[in-house]
Amino acid sequence: MDEIFGAPGQLLASTIRNxxxxxxxxxxxxxxxxxxxxxxxxxxxxxxxxxxxVVGAFLSGSAVVALAFALAAGLVFALIHALMCVTFxxxxxxxxxxxxxxxxxxxxxxxxxxFGAGGTSPRVEGFGEVPIPLLSxxxxxxxxxxSQSVLVYLMYVMVPATFFVLFRTPFGLRLRATGESPEAVDxxxxxVGRMRYYGVALSGLLASLGGIYLSMGILxxxxxxxxxxxxxxxxxxxIFGRWNPIGAAGAALLFGFALAVTFSAPQEAIPNxxxxxxxYVLTIVALAAFGxxxxxxxxxxxxxxxx
Amino acid sequence: MSSRLRRALxxxxxxxVFPLIAIVLSxxxxxxxxxxTGNNPLTAYAALVRGxxxxxxxxxxxxxxxxxxxxxxxxxxxxxxxxxxxxxxEGQLYIGAITAAWLGVTLGFLGALxxxxxxxxxxxxxxxxGAIPGILKARFGAHEVITTxxxxxxxxxxxxxxxxxxxRTEGLVPGTDAIDFAARIPFIGxxxxxxxxxxxxxxxxxxxxxxxxxxxxxxFQIRAVGLSPGAANYAGMGIGANTVLALAIGGAFAAIGxxxxxxxxxxxxxxxxxxxxxxxxxxxALLGRNHPAGVVLGALLFGGLASGAQEMQFSTDxxxxxxxxLLAVILLLVTATKLVELLFGKRARALAxxxxxxxxx
Numbered sequence: 199m200d201e202i203f204g205a206p207g208q209l210l211a212s213t214i215r216n217x218x219x220x221x222x223x224x225x226x227x228x229x230x231x232x233x234x235x236x237x238x239x240x241x242x243x244x245x246x247x248x249x250x251x252v253v254g255a256f257l258s259g260s261a262v263v264a265l266a267f268a269l270a271a272g273l274v275f276a277l278i279h280a281l282m283c284v285t286f287x288x289x290x291x292x293x294x295x296x297x298x299x300x301x302x303x304x305x306x307x308x309x310x311x312x313f314g315a316g317g318t319s320p321r322v323e324g325f326g327e328v329p330i331p332l333l334s335x336x337x338x339x340x341x342x343x344x345s346q347s348v349l350v351y352l353m354y355v356m357v358p359a360t361f362f363v364l365f366r367t368p369f370g371l372r373l374r375a376t377g378e379s380p381e382a383v384d385x386x387x388x389x390v391g392r393m394r395y396y397g398v399a400l401s402g403l404l405a406s407l408g409g410i411y412l413s414m415g416i417l418x419x420x421x422x423x424x425x426x427x428x429x430x431x432x433x434x435x436x437i438f439g440r441w442n443p444i445g446a447a448g449a450a451l452l453f454g455f456a457l458a459v460t461f462s463a464p465q466e467a468i469p470n471x472x473x474x475x476x477x478y479v480l481t482i483v484a485l486a487a488f489g490x491x492x493x494x495x496x497x498x499x500x501x502x503x504x505x
Numbered sequence: 506m507s508s509r510l511r512r513a514l515x516x517x518x519x520x521x522v523f524p525l526i527a528i529v530l531s532x533x534x535x536x537x538x539x540x541x542t543g544n545n546p547l548t549a550y551a552a553l554v555r556g557x558x559x560x561x562x563x564x565x566x567x568x569x570x571x572x573x574x575x576x577x578x579x580x581x582x583x584x585x586x587x588x589x590x591x592x593x594x595e596g597q598l599y600i601g602a603i604t605a606a607w608l609g610v611t612l613g614f615l616g617a618l619x620x621x622x623x624x625x626x627x628x629x630x631x632x633x634x635g636a637i638p639g640i641l642k643a644r645f646g647a648h649e650v651i652t653t654x655x656x657x658x659x660x661x662x663x664x665x666x667x668x669x670x671x672x673r674t675e676g677l678v679p680g681t682d683a684i685d686f687a688a689r690i691p692f693i694g695x696x697x698x699x700x701x702x703x704x705x706x707x708x709x710x711x712x713x714x715x716x717x718x719x720x721x722x723x724x725f726q727i728r729a730v731g732l733s734p735g736a737a738n739y740a741g742m743g744i745g746a747n748t749v750l751a752l753a754i755g756g757a758f759a760a761i762g763x764x765x766x767x768x769x770x771x772x773x774x775x776x777x778x779x780x781x782x783x784x785x786x787x788x789x790a791l792l793g794r795n796h797p798a799g800v801v802l803g804a805l806l807f808g809g810l811a812s813g814a815q816e817m818q819f820s821t822d823x824x825x826x827x828x829x830x831l832l833a834v835i836l837l838l839v840t841a842t843k844l845v846e847l848l849f850g851k852r853a854r855a856l857a858x859x860x861x862x863x864x865x866x
Contacts, residue, residue, distance in 0.1 A: 238592075238654065278837070286841035291590055291650055295787055296837035302781075303829025310824035311542060427658055437651060471666035478655035485647035494648075 209458055210342035215416055216461075217454025218353045219244065219408035223432030224439065224446040225360045226404030230276075231441060232364065233397025234377040234390075234497045235283050236290040239275070239297030240405050241429025246301040247272040247409030252420040253312060255322035261414070264322070268410035269403055275301065276402020277395070284394045287501040298429070306422055316422055324418035325349055325411075347415040349407060356404070361443040373397055377495030380502040390502045408432070434481035440488075441495065453477040520794045523839055526848070527792070528806070531834035535827060544821045553828070556816020557809035563816070565697030568704045569770070571801075571808030573598065573779075575707035576762025577786025578793060578800035579714045580635075580755040584649075585795040586718055587751035588731035593638060593653030594759040595783025596660025600634045601627040601760025603664040605767040606774035607672055609684035616687040620768060623688075624706075627764035628757045634660065635756015639749030649752065657783065668774045680775035690769035703765035707804075710758060711797040717754070718797075727751050759783065788836040807832060 223240045230237035237243075247268040254260075254267030279297050282288040309316045325347040333344040364370040375383045376393040384390050412428070413420045431453050438452075439445030456476040463473065536546035557567050577594040584591035604627045612619035638656060641647040674682040690701045718724035729737040730747045738744050762782065767774055789807055793799025810832060814825035838844065 236650075238650070282837055282841055285843065286847075287843040288837070288841040291592070292787070292791060292840045293837060295592070295784060296833050299781075299784060299788075299836060300830065300833035303826050303833050306826035307538075307824050307830055310826065316826075430654055430658065433651075434655060469666050469670060471662040471669075475659050475662045478658045482641065482647065482652055482655050482659075485651060486641055486645035 207338040207342050209455075209462060210339065211346070212458035212462065213451065213455045214343060214346060214350060215454075216457040217451045218350050218415070219411050219428055220432045220435055220450035220454055221353050221357065221447050222408030222411065223405045223429055224435040224450050225356060225443055226401035226408070227433055227436045228360065228364070228401075228441055228443060228446055229373065229397045229404070230401035231397075231436065231498055232377045232495055233373050233394045234380060234495055234500070234502070235280070235394050235398050236294060236499045237279065237398065237401050238291060238294035238430075238433060239279050239301075240401070240432050241425050241427070242294075242298035242301030243272050243275050243402050243405035244409035244412065244429050244432075245298075245305055245423070245425045246275050247406030248413035248424055249305040249308065249319075249409075249420045250406075251410035252319050252322050252413050253308075255324075255414060256313075256320060259323060261323065261325055264414060265410060268406045272402040272404075272406025272409065273399060274402075276398050276405075279402075280395045280398035283398070283501065284391050287503070290499050290501075302423060305420070309420075309422060318422075319420040321419050322414065324414040347411070349411045349415050352407065353411075356407075357443055357447045360404075364443060369396075374495070377497055380497050384502070384504065394502075405429070405432075431477045434477050437494075438477075438481050438484050452480075520796070520799070523842075523845060524792045524794070524799075524803070524835075526845055527835045527838040527841075530838055531831045534834055535831045538827060538830065539821075539823055542823055544823050549817050549821045549823050549827075552817040552820040553810070553813035556813035556819075558813075559816070561696035562698040563812060565693070565700035566812035566815075567805065567809040568693075568697065568700040569808070570811045571804040572701075572704045572707045572769070573762040573766050573782045574786055574789045574804035574807050575711060575801055576765065577759050577783050578789035578804050579710060579797060580759035580762070580783075581787050581790035582793065582795040582797065582800050583714055583718065583727075583758065584751050584755040585790060586731045587727045587747055588734065589639075589642075589748060589751055590650045591635075591638075591653055591752060591755045592650055592787065593635070593656050593660075593752075593756070593783070594762075594786040595780070596653075596657035597631050597635055597756040597759035598763035598766070598783050599660045599664040599778065600756075601631050601763030602767045602774050602778060603667050603672075603681075603763075604630045604760065605764035606668065606681040606684070609688055609768055610682045610773075613685035613688040616685070617691075619688045620690060623768060624761055624764050627760045631757040631760020631763075632753045633756075634760065636749050636753035639752035642752075643745035643748045653752075664774065664778075665776050668776050668778075672774075678775050680778075681773045683773045684768065686772075688768075689772055690765065699770070701769035703769035706761070706765060708801065710761065711801050714758065714800075715797040723747075723750070759786070762786075785832065788832055788839070791839050792835065 223244055227237050227240050250271030251264040251268035255264035279293055282293040283290045313319050327345055328348055329345040334340045372388055373393055376390055380390045412424055435449035435453055436446045438449035456473055460470050460473040539546040539549045556563055558564055580594045581591050605623050608623045608626050638649045638652040641652050642649050668681050672681040690703050693700050726742045727747050729742055730744050734744055785807055789803035790800055792803035810828040814828040817823055818825040
């Protein structure tokens with residue numbers, strides 16, 4: 199077994215590292231979709247934030263500034279999506295696709311403008327590992343779970359936090375209602391448009407945490423198209439987890455495990471390509487098994503217009 | 506003027522409102538981006554146009570770039586007519602590409618005779634691959650937007666595996682064996698550079714798509730299902746079968762696009778292979794209002810921008826990725842119905858015809 203999976207501690211650590219950006223983006227997608235706005239632009243939101251974070255670190259040398267840059271970039275791109283989908287009533291799938299292309303083209307353009315060449319950015323100081331005292335000295339599990347970047351710890355906190363916000367606060371109730379029955383929300387005197395802006399904005403902020411973890415948590419540089427489909431895996435995790443924070447995080451961990459095995463398993467055992475397919479295949483199987491109906495928020499994908 | 510011709514002209518004019526507004530707005534935005542890089546937008550755009558249509562070689566480059574986009578655009582448009590979003594063009598194109606890379610080498614001894622056989626095989630594999638999300642939707646109710654996205658990556662990894670393992674050849678660039686030159690799609694010549702007859706095939710495909718959708722009983726059914734599923738079902742048209750068929754036909758179009766890229770441009774499938782053609786096909790289709798003629802125009806615009814970008818980067822120092830940004834902005838704006846209404850009043854929006862609207866439930 200060890201030949202395929204490597205040492206258990208290492209595999210667990212790698213699973214966590216691979217799952218972290220997926221968890222952030224999936225939780226982000228959840229806020230958007232629960233409010234009724236499909237967000238297939240998670241990939242682009244992560245990519246632009248991964249880039250902005252590196253630019254921030256490059257200019258200032260400070261991780262805090264880098265984080266601020268990433269959050270701002272994710273927020274701006276998310277607000278473009280909200281502006282298109284909510285205010286201009288554009289098609290949400292198309293807007294999401296455009297966000298992805300805009301992030302891909304935009305980062306390519308800015309790589310040349312800012313760093314003078316495409317490809318990979320100069321190295322910046324990344325988020326180092328911060329072992330938590332005591333917890334990190336638990337055998338096997340300790341170093342894997344508690345000797346990670348602060349962003350990973352933030353991810354641990356974010357899962358129950360999003361669950362709490364979504365299911366235990368008035369804001370969460372309104373957000374879910376906006377995705378299920380916008381007419382009722384409107385009748386109750388709450389602005390459907392504003393709730394959707396909040397949902398999409400939150401998706402941008404959370405996805406940007408996933409993005410900056412890619413460029414500055416796992417690596418210390420930006421590489422063009424470095425998200426490489428992770429936004430879509432996060433979308434898959436969101437659906438596989440049935441639009442629930444715990445479910446989405448669980449699915450993201452499962453998909454992170456598949457990615458971790460991809461990187462550690464020798465080619466002769468299982469071709470990498472088949473391992474990389476796992477998240478996508480599982481999601482299709484799950485969609486077919488659930489019947490695809492009555493799981494997604496009821497009003498998802500439809501612009502809301504007052505009669 | 507006959508009333509029929511007049512109506513057709515008004516329809517065409519209305520159909521062009523959204524795309525034209527989107528294009529103009531994105532170029533205005535692009536001008537500010539060019540200004541920010543310290544260049545003159547007029548010089549940059551002049552170079553862009555020169556690079557797109559300024560010489561026979563430039564035109565050839567534009568046609569070369571437009572060719573696969575016509576196919577992937579049709580893949581989106583045909584499905585869209587049945588009320589379905591086909592985001593799977595990328596994966597479908599890869600399936601066609603690997604089919605052509607494999608059969609093109611295997612049947613290479615037949616020379617030019619192999620070309621139609623290979624392309625027909627692309628139709629078959631693309632049709633079957635495209636039918637998967639159709640079946641998943643018709644049989645299990647799985648939404649095609651999600652399944653086609655997932656199938657993109659499954660298709661990309663599957664073809665990567667095939668190109669790197671069973672079909673891998675010795676050489677510096679990882680990928681399949683090169684196809685014999687006699688078995689490739691020939692260049693058009695006429696000073697058009699590397700433009701090949703694949704462009705003419707793409708035009709034929711657009712005509713076929715038009716005839717299929719507007720001149721056959723099946724096409725009528727597909728459009729009826731798209732316009733009014735309830736009524737189509739009541740008329741006994743079978744929503745399931747038409748769903749599967751529309752997505753499968755779309756898959757076949759995208760796959761020929763992949764085949765034409767391999768047979769006409771690359772001669773093999775490398776890893777990584779050309780990316781983004783499937784996703785840009787979505788923009789092409791929407792810009793062309795999901796009509797085959799519009800798809801051809803949209804693809805020419807996309808191809809022209811990509812071709813002109815090289816000249817623009819060469820004569821000014823604006824990075825060629827600017828055009829990717831412009832295309833993304835066009836796509837962003839092209840369905841923004843309310844924006845048109847805000848800018849030009851309700852009449853413009855009414856003129857622009859039926860709105861796009863689709864749920865994910």
